[in-house]
Amino acid sequence: MKDFIINNPSNLLVENSTNKILKKSKPLIFHKKLRNYFKTPLYELSGLSNNLNIANLFIKDESQRFGLNAFKGLGASYAVSLILKNKPEVSVFCTATDGNHGKALAWSSKMYNRKCVVYVPRNTSKLRIKGISSYGAKVEILDLNYENTCKYAFNISLKNNWEFVQDASWDNYETIPAYIMSGYLTHLIEMQDTINFINKPSIDIVFLQCGVGSWAASCIWYYLNRYGINRPKIILVEPNESSGVYDSLNNGKRVSPVGNLTTIMAGLNCGIPSKSAWNIIKSGCDGVIKISDNRVKSSMKLLYNPYENDSKIISGESGAAGLAGLIKCLSDEKVKKLKKHIGLDKNSRILLFNTEGNTDKESFLRIINN
Ligand SMILES: Cc1ncc(COP(=O)(O)O)c(C=O)c1O
Structure with missing residues (x-):
């Protein structure tokens, strides 16, 4: 190759x-x-x-x-601001991350006084996790790779009525990634x-x-x-x-x-x-x-x-x-x-x-x- x-x-x-x-x-x-x-x-x-x-x-x-x-704060903050303009009732943001996007979403959620739940894949470093939780987010480590961590975070957000803010798009999930x-x-x-x-x-x-x-x-x-x-x-x-x-x-x-x-x-x-x-x-x-x-x-x-x-x-x-x-x-x-x-x-x-x-x-x- x-x-x-x-x-x-x-x-x-x-x-x-x-x-x-x-x-x-x-x-x-x-x-x-x-x-x-x-x-x-x-x-x-x-x-x-x-x-x-x-x-x-x-x-x-x-x-x-x-x-x-x-750089990731640029995307998450802009997306959170646009989401809240249309849906001010959102109280919890959620994402999957290998570090930087999760920290950015935690920071953005805190700025708007909202809660944040962040899922990280296996092998995410302790210091990167600490970086995310330092902005008040709840961080959970899953024994999954990045792609499956995204799927998990998407499904649990649907179940709990949380706003899912991912920096990647797929079929029928394109608006928020475009905001980012x-x-x-x-x-x-x-x-x-x-x-x-x-x-x-x-x-x-x-x-x-x-x-x-x-x-x-x-x-x-x-x-x-x-x-x-x-x-x-x-x-x-x-x-x-x-x-x-x-x-x-x-x-x-x-x-x-x-x-x-x-x-x-x-x-x-x-x-x-x-x-x-x-x-x-x-x-x-x-x-x-x-x-x-x-x-x-x-x-x-x-x-x-x-x-x-x-x-x-x-x-x-x-x-x-x-x-x-x-x-x-x-x-x-x-x-x-x-x-x-x-x-x-x-x-x-x-x-x-x-x-x-x-x-x-x-x-x-x-x-x-x-
Ligand atoms: C430091 C850094 N550089 C580059 C990228 C790549 O961005 P993308 O996942 O949008 O390709 C990331 C993604 O998390 C990142 O954290």
Whole structure:
């Protein structure tokens, strides 16, 4: 099996309910009103880009988002606000999570004085669970994988009349995931005065790490909607052992990952890709690259030990996956076809997102100090 797959996108957005919700959304106006909002920094790492022999390397640091150490608060808060506008009577929100989305929903529920119940799959780290319960949510560990934890949380929410807020969609469950994807648009809009200029962005390639694909799809939707065929090239990055989008592209339809689901990239260790994300990904991504845990560990260290005057970046296991994908694309002979396909060379201007900081501090320190 190859470490990459090339996709031939249509570059067209399908007119469906998710597209309509994304088009109508005004997430930045909403987020700006939140107490601890500020625009997260966009760093340019010139020392690292010189070292990698590319023109520019930008990284949007989402570890600083709302004090949550990850970008996920953008989606959950926007979704909760829209749900409560239509259904103010909701008293309990519920979700399944491998960490960051659960913490984000717990934080959002607390903001609106609602209760929150969060189910986590087996092997979820104690510190990530503590992060969720620190916002007052009830957390329950299930002896299930991520996909089955989602099913359990969905069914128990129906039974108890709780509002189920999942960051992945499937048949007949697409509205709330679309609200969440709308919320993610904020960090792309925030870059409109720096790199996401009006007719053409001043970057060539974006690397986006993928779990169920909702976040990557919302970024793809943004670039397609704003720039059409002038969009940057987009490469998705997945862990070797949990590569639902790669496996789905390989099969021509949405499938659960065929790997053994063991990876330190907990945020990317998901199941079958989200239904609405899948449609957008097929329309606007240029390929997928798979990476190992070792590559991501090296990338975490690279970001933590900056070159020259670069900023020091605290990047967790899923946060550093974009950089790991870029470095693999630049340096691994086995993926040179993908490198050529996207025109990655010394003139390339690259955008990455540090989607999480040290969400498990113990694991982070073990990796950095090793
Ligand atoms: C830190 C981090 N990065 C990226 C992702 C990927 O997002 P998605 O599951 O929407 O693909 C997640 C998902 O939880 C995450 O926690």
